[in-house]
Amino acid sequence: MDHFNFDADYLVRVRGRDPVTLAHFCDFFYLPIRNHVKHKLPRGPVEDIVQDVFMAALRRIDAGAPEDPCKLPGYLFGISNHLISRSINSAGRQNVVDIDPTLFADARDRADVQVIKGLNKSLVQRVVKKLSSRDRDAITRVFFLQEERAAAAREMNVSQERLRTILCRALKRFRMEWDNIQGAGHSKKTLSALEKNLNL
Amino acid sequence: MNESTRDTKIEMNIGELENINPMSHQQATQMNAVEMYVLSELTPEEELRFEAHYFGCEECARAVAVEEALSEVAPPKTQPWWRRLAFPVLIPAEAALLVVVSFQNVHSIPTMRQQLAQLSEPQANTVIMAREVEKGIEQGESIKTPSVSVEFLLPEGAAWPFYRVDIQGAKLPISQVIPAPEGMRVSLHVLSERLGHGRFNVVVHGLAKADVKDGPQVGQYQFNTN
Numbered sequence: 001m002d003h004f005n006f007d008a009d010y011l012v013r014v015r016g017r018d019p020v021t022l023a024h025f026c027d028f029f030y031l032p033i034r035n036h037v038k039h040k041l042p043r044g045p046v047e048d049i050v051q052d053v054f055m056a057a058l059r060r061i062d063a064g065a066p067e068d069p070c071k072l073p074g075y076l077f078g079i080s081n082h083l084i085s086r087s088i089n090s091a092g093r094q095n096v097v098d099i100d101p102t103l104f105a106d107a108r109d110r111a112d113v114q115v116i117k118g119l120n121k122s123l124v125q126r127v128v129k130k131l132s133s134r135d136r137d138a139i140t141r142v143f144f145l146q147e148e149r150a151a152a153a154r155e156m157n158v159s160q161e162r163l164r165t166i167l168c169r170a171l172k173r174f175r176m177e178w179d180n181i182q183g184a185g186h187s188k189k190t191l192s193a194l195e196k197n198l199n200l
Numbered sequence: 201m202n203e204s205t206r207d208t209k210i211e212m213n214i215g216e217l218e219n220i221n222p223m224s225h226q227q228a229t230q231m232n233a234v235e236m237y238v239l240s241e242l243t244p245e246e247e248l249r250f251e252a253h254y255f256g257c258e259e260c261a262r263a264v265a266v267e268e269a270l271s272e273v274a275p276p277k278t279q280p281w282w283r284r285l286a287f288p289v290l291i292p293a294e295a296a297l298l299v300v301v302s303f304q305n306v307h308s309i310p311t312m313r314q315q316l317a318q319l320s321e322p323q324a325n326t327v328i329m330a331r332e333v334e335k336g337i338e339q340g341e342s343i344k345t346p347s348v349s350v351e352f353l354l355p356e357g358a359a360w361p362f363y364r365v366d367i368q369g370a371k372l373p374i375s376q377v378i379p380a381p382e383g384m385r386v387s388l389h390v391l392s393e394r395l396g397h398g399r400f401n402v403v404v405h406g407l408a409k410a411d412v413k414d415g416p417q418v419g420q421y422q423f424n425t426n
Contacts, residue, residue: 028258031262032251032255035254036251039237073252074220074222080255081251121273125273144273164241168239174267175263175266
């Protein structure tokens with residue numbers, strides 16, 4: 001596991017385009033970047049911005065950043081934040097980086113990012129069916145029907161504060177049921193597989 | 201802005217975030233940061249610290265991705281089909297309906313109510329007694345009602361099953377075939393506007409059948425209107 005510590009050696013391997021390290025780099029940061037972009041720009045071109053963040057990050061890593069290798073996650077967060085702001089300010093995408101984007105395509109199809117590929121409507125609905133009727137009602141109103149929280153609370157005859165608690169609990173149960181279906185520890189298994197490959 | 205200036209600006213921007221104190225995993229768990237983040241219930245500062253945290257925490261990043269899946273499968277918030285039709289179809293239809301209803305409320309319904317009220321009111325009637333010609337004519341009746349009952353007595357011995365009554369001198373020709381009355385009094389109902397004003401002769405013919413056009417004259421009467 002030491003091999004994947006964010007240290008100077010890791011950055012050297014990324015600069016050298018070591019395939020295993022590059023795969024780890026992409027797998028590790030794909031979900032955080034995607035979550036971040038999706039949270040800030042739910043209707044935006046999420047995958048395009050994720051790719052922009054990766055390209056911009058590699059370009060800066062090639063140029064010697066970050067000074068402190070331990071701060072690599074924070075550094076990626078900063079780049080992601082910057083590109084999201086740029087997208088919000090309608091500056092548009094500017095592919096000024098000269099990184100080959102195909103470097104990321106394979107990485108995305110491997111390993112942990114598969115969790116996202118598994119997200120499909122029928123599976124989500126299958127998991128939601130396993131929730132209690134109250135949790136399911138709250139989830140359906142807020143996420144599927146996209147009702148305003150105030151209206152949903154009124155319809156469910158609860159306060160907004162209570163609705164937040166119900167939603168919070170429902171989301172936790174949704175994740176638990178999801179893990180039961182998908183198989184818990186999916187990402188750890190993937191990383192272990194990668195480590196084995198590396199040892200070979 | 202040249203490349204290096206822009207890069208410097210970006211580096212400064214990134215540098216600021218790099219130094220943010222990320223939320224610890226324990227803090228994130230205690231405050232249900234994943235769920236609160238998905239529900240957009242964190243304060244801006246908490247949100248920033250949690251984002252900085254999950255950039256280095258696989259478990260939280262995955263948890264957010266799974267819970268965000270609910271938003272991803274939600275259908276885009278579109279109007280239902282009947283709402284989408286509202287502008288091209290329903291709004292013109294509603295406008296047309298409004299015009300029709302307004303016209304009915306303002307004009308048609310009051311007019312109909314007025315007509316109905318008129319029809320429902322008891323109609324006043326003027327009774328004019330026609331006298332036999334040989335008895336001479338009386339002073340004319342003043343007619344202010346929409347209809348008039350012209351009455352006369354059949355001569356003694358008249359026993360026809362039907363009579364044809366012609367009123368001569370009316371504005372419009374009046375000729376009615378009536379069955380024999382129970383007594384000798386005949387009452388003929390005519391519209392005032394059809395009758396007009398002046399002197400009128402009433403000529404009565406006896407008919408053997410209702411569909412027979414002519415028969416012997418059984419009497420002649422007169423009356424005046426003013």
